[in-house]
Amino acid sequence: MRATEIKSCYIGPEISPEQFIPEHIFLYLAKGTIHGYDGNKHHILNSGDYCLIRKNRLGRYNKVKINDAFEKIFVIFDASFLKRFQEKYKTNITKFNSNDVFIQIKPTELIPNYIQSLMPLYNHLGKIEEPFAELKREELLLILLKSQPELSGVLFDFGKPEKINLEAFMTKNFKFNVSIQRFAYLTGRSLSAFKRDFKEIFNDTPNHWLITMRLKEAHFLLDKKQEKPSDIYLDLGFEDLSHFSFSFKKQFGYAPSHLTKMS
Incomplete structure (x- = not known):
């Protein structure tokens, strides 16, 4: 090798x-x-x-x-x-x-x-x-x-995660790229219970809320911290740069590079 x-x-x-x-x-x-x-x-x-x-x-x-x-x-x-x-x-x-x-x-x-x-x-x-x-x-x-x-x-602790505060956990961990099923498991809920509790707390679906939170954080980092798109997309839960750029433009009406050009 x-x-x-x-x-x-x-x-x-x-x-x-x-x-x-x-x-x-x-x-x-x-x-x-x-x-x-x-x-x-x-x-x-x-x-x-x-x-x-x-x-x-x-x-x-x-x-x-x-x-x-x-x-x-x-x-x-x-x-x-x-x-x-x-x-x-x-x-x-x-x-x-x-x-x-x-x-x-x-x-x-x-x-x-x-x-x-x-x-x-x-x-x-x-x-x-x-x-x-x-x-x-x-x-x-x-x-x-x-x-x-x-x-x-x-x-040798073989127990499953216990039910915890969903709002606090999601607000803290929304940047991690994991499935909704994983989030449900980690908060001690079945998938159906997770979606029901999520709707009651955030008045939104998990997928829509996650992408919105990640893009808001991205906008802040690009606009206020002068970060580069290529340096932040993975840490915000996006799997590739093109998906991040597409989602960002759909949300804000302009590409991430628009903010970096303004700096």
């Missing part, structure tokens, strides 16, 4: 690019920089850093190459694997007191050594096949729990 390519290696089921974290993820950044955001905090990971990303949360990150290279390793701790692990090792559950999405892992030389042990096992697709994948996930989890037993309170 050439140095100019972005390489991703993973163990466990693949995770979609949606800005929702359906399973716990251990992330090791081998090369490059990652800027992560979870709705509350900005997180920066540099080469050699690692963390645990918490499931049932919203989160996104931007990748920055260093010396034209970016390499990361994902280890996915899905619920079925964690239940097998808990049954096998009879793991004690310790309370975890933080709500962070990007959970910092205490430095230990065991982690870099573990990462090096993975290298000979990857195939040309950047994946480790069974039965090695299961064994290596177990090994990593044993390392993490030995270093930080309190992580058990995060990893």
